[in-house]
Amino acid sequence: MLEILTANRLYDGDVVYRTAAGDWVADVDAAELIDSTDRLTLAVAAANADVKASKVLDVAPIAVEVTDGHIVPKRLRERIRAFGPTVKSDHRPGAN
């Protein structure tokens, strides 16, 4: 099973994903794809160190698929976190 690590950034709450280099970025496609338990354990430990360092919070591994070269979370909830609310933006007053 393919997984990536997600969290929310502490200072603004934004949804972020952990890259192979250990950075936290908004682009889900930049996340490190993890396919082994050992690798996941290491990544979670490193992510938890970032929680302790007050960079991010609510770290969680999420299941993903790779479709047309893009990372797509399996659960709807996580797709909404990755790609934003599904409400029609032209119906959102003030939306740009």
Add this chain to the structure above:
Amino acid sequence: MYRYDEFDAAFVRERVVQFSDQVERRLKGEITEDEFRPLRLMNGVYLQLHAYMLRIAVPYGTLSSTQMRRLAHIARTYDKGFGHFTTRQNIQFNWPALKDVPAILSELAEVEMHAIQTSGNCIRNVTADHFAGAAFDEADDPRPYAEILRQWSSLHPEFSFLPRKFKIAVTGAAHDRAAIRLHDIGLEVKRGDDGGIGFAVYVGGGQGRTPMLAREINPFVPEADILAYVDAILRVYNLFGRRDNKFKARIKILVHETGIDELRRMVEEEFAQIRGGVLGLPAEEAERIRAYFAPPRFEERPAVSAKLNAARTANPTLDRFVKQNLHRHKAPGYTSLTISLKPIGGIPGDASADQMDAVAVIAETWAFSEIRVSHEQNLILPHLALDDVPDVYQALAAAGLATANAGAITDIIACPGLDYCALANARSIPIASQLSERFGAPERQDEIGPLSIKISGCINACGHHHVGHIGILGVDRKGEEFYQISLGGNPDESASIGEIIGPGFYAEGVIDAVETVVDTYIKLRLSPEETFLTAYRRLGEAPFKEALYGA
């Protein structure tokens, strides 16, 4: 309108300073999230799906133009240019950064607003009828009492850590527009035999996973005793409410498990001890607070506006708006006007910064600078001369705010759902948008008449689905959004909890299912005057069930 006194202003300012320091320490890593979470929640800061969310209290739904303008400024400066008005008469911003929250709270404090007690197991924002002080049918304005309860409950040390959150609603009229039977405590302002003010007190209502209607605990508590009586209820709840199980912690469960008669006995016993003490409400203090809510100086006007009637004849869309969105006012020649935040196909309760500014200007120009937020997620101009309605309509239309659907099938309540909320299991807003589009044609809405659809994206029922004439509850069924339909719910004085009509529907089927219910009603109603609710109560669920699922 109530003005902060020195005490209010001081405690709000102190809280801003205190929370600013807490945020700074959190961002520096000096306190952990476990330590910080209860502190941020006490100041209305949640962490939702995409970002932090700030919930700001709008006490009893009353806003001034100055406050509305400040909300617009916050939306523009610190958020994505819009805000979301909620079923608790509050406003939520969906995208503030934690680092900006102290600045936002500071800006709010300048206009006598805050986010205190918009979360946590305390007494939340006290809500009231959105036509308070204006409606033709009220015994008295409920807001002075909501304000007295706000003052009593703000930072109340004994009631800051209740078994669970606690919601109080006050209505001033026998026709309940504040859904008091769905609150932990519901109060109805009444006149006694001698003309004196008192309250019918209801206790133990609520929605969520175990919906219950509040029971009458006392038919008439005199004004002087109301604080002591409410305090007695809170004391009994604080002692005996369950703390072992979050799902059984609300007072409705205590009422249910104890029985209303035994609970009444316990409350009366407590009340007997504190009655006439420091919680007595002296008539002069009630009068002092009431003075803040004195109605504006209404001019003498004829009950019928020739100007408005001529404009209606000339403009059919204005005519339809007037039929749909005006509410009868107590002063001749005046009206209360609902500004619908339910554009066809739009997001219930959302308003852009520009729209908030427009409402502030309109209220300032024509409506005594007074605005209300309704629990139906609309805005209200409570006091408006009928003569000014055509001008206000034009100004609203220019701001995209002239949707004529108050109380109609497209006036849908919907919670933020899975698009925003961390607790949700399914989306609410897209369902609301699709239903609004399906039924949006004016002639279709007029054919259907008054019918409420209320949608929640999880069992917590923020979208009031239990009391929708048609209620929709979104659940997660093996990873897919699935929607249960209930019928016959109603929040007013003839309150009822909707009944689940049968197996639910996936998202692609639920819109058609609702239309089947609506068409069945139209086919079976005795006349166009028989509303959906009346027809449902007469017919029962059988014909609707048959239409949805076959014989």
